[in-house]
Amino acid sequence: MATRWGIVSAGRISKDFTTALAIRGRDEHEVVAVAARKREDAERFVGELDLPHARVYGSYEDLCRDSNVEVVYVGSINTVHFEVSKMALDHGKAVICEKPLGLNLGQTKEIIQQAREKQLFLMEAMWSRCNPVYRKLAEEIRAGAIGEVMHSYGSSGAPISYPGSRVREKELGGSAVLDIGIYPIQASLLCMGDEKPTAIMATGHTNDLNVDEVIACNLQFKNGRSATLDMNSTLLLPNEFYVAGTKGIIKLSSPIWGSSRMESPNGVYEVPKVPGDYVFDNAGLLAYEADEVRRCLCQGLKESPLVPHSLTLLMADIMEEIRNQIGAETYY
């Protein structure tokens, strides 16, 4: 039986996710409902994406009430992740919510707590962890392909902070760290076994609205391991990633959030391009994230082993610390 999806928001990432859902066929993933703040946006969405059987809602809550919806994909703006995720859980739905799950550690904890209490599936949409390239990276590290991991560096930067942009404005939950900085954090943590850093040092600057735009940070881990990261919402960076171990280096090609190519001492590993027209580079890789949600639901899991709640909490904790250190608006 197909997994029955309710899509919250008719924005660009929802469009890419829904396009990726179609890849495996409707016997696996079926979009049964789409909601947008404005009903006409949802109508246009189902028209554009050829979803004639999907119900259309002008309210997120109405979608959450739809008994036909099994799992809600929250692709709305960062500021409402908290409210919509909790609402969906309230209505007994499984939830996958775009990153960041919460705007701060407190929100993140609260959503996870609720899912656990209600015994419902909840996953932060950290799609990179479902991407075969990152899974291969984890596998090679475990197999000792580069010996003992000692250091990594990743950059994540694009000129996406402009007047009115959700990354720039305080009212829209703007933050380079929350929006794109989370990707090199994810990559670094993967290489360090998702351990909590023993120290975090961040520097950088905010814009005139006190929203973080340019950040460099270093995470220290036990046994002398470390990770350096650059995050920037004003400038295109290489958006590549490397991890260095005692026996070699593994490099992931751009974009760090959806890399499709890895070079390791064992050779080159590439994921084939996923078909479909996408807004974001390599967004077809979202199909692997959708597969993971379906797999978890079919197996009755309440969290994904690929993106466990502990990872979401750790990332939220690190992001909050970084943003505190550079004096950014922290959205408490």
Added chain:
Amino acid sequence: MATRWGIVSAGRISKDFTTALAIRGRDEHEVVAVAARKREDAERFVGELDLPHARVYGSYEDLCRDSNVEVVYVGSINTVHFEVSKMALDHGKAVICEKPLGLNLGQTKEIIQQAREKQLFLMEAMWSRCNPVYRKLAEEIRAGAIGEVMHSYGSSGAPISYPGSRVREKELGGSAVLDIGIYPIQASLLCMGDEKPTAIMATGHTNDLNVDEVIACNLQFKNGRSATLDMNSTLLLPNEFYVAGTKGIIKLSSPIWGSSRMESPNGVYEVPKVPGDYVFDNAGLLAYEADEVRRCLCQGLKESPLVPHSLTLLMADIMEEIRNQIGAETYY
């Protein structure tokens, strides 16, 4: 008339420099003297490098007294750069001294002061600045190939800190920052017009001898520009460099200290391999440094516009600050 070189120390970098000197022919560069602490090392050196006409000394001072020597290349261990450079200047010689010129800012200032007072040519052997790739990088930045420079990242790491190594031991002036960290500092500064950073933040750790081994740092410059750097004397890093501007990115291939390839929005620029057998990767590029010394001497310059004293002082200042911040032995 050929430039008449006196080579101080018969170690590996002296060997590479002397090999590179031979490239242009003896009508340009002539090695007239070689000195080592042990005379037999100098004898072996002139034998291996086929320098039958070079005088051999078992004392650096004797070489400095040789009236036939026009310019002294100081390739000895970091701890004696100060003493040997001053001695050569005392004897009225022009001096090019391997990096770092001094073990700290105070030494660096003193050597430069002496050269200025005696009106003698003095240059820190920051060969990267003479490398056509870095000169092309500077040219492209000036020409606006990537718009306004906003950020750079460079890594410099190799497993060169082991018991007895000059990078590890305190008595040998050990320091990852001084030894290889200087390269990404140089590259970053080049992109920032050799401006003094407005802020420096460094983290990392020292070894059991209080010698710095693993360092991450961030330099802030005016107008929101920044540079992130990783330095490591225990681990091979990619040793690549990139600089991001408002209109694009330029990347330099490994090794950052002697890169021979640059990719910019204007295309790929490569320097042909310089012939000769070298200990260090791409060390044939030292020939361009030797050319610069000869050019300066022929023109009666007291410092090289490519590696001005102001750059040497700025790098010494930054390195001292970084090493202070991570609590490393600072060799006062």
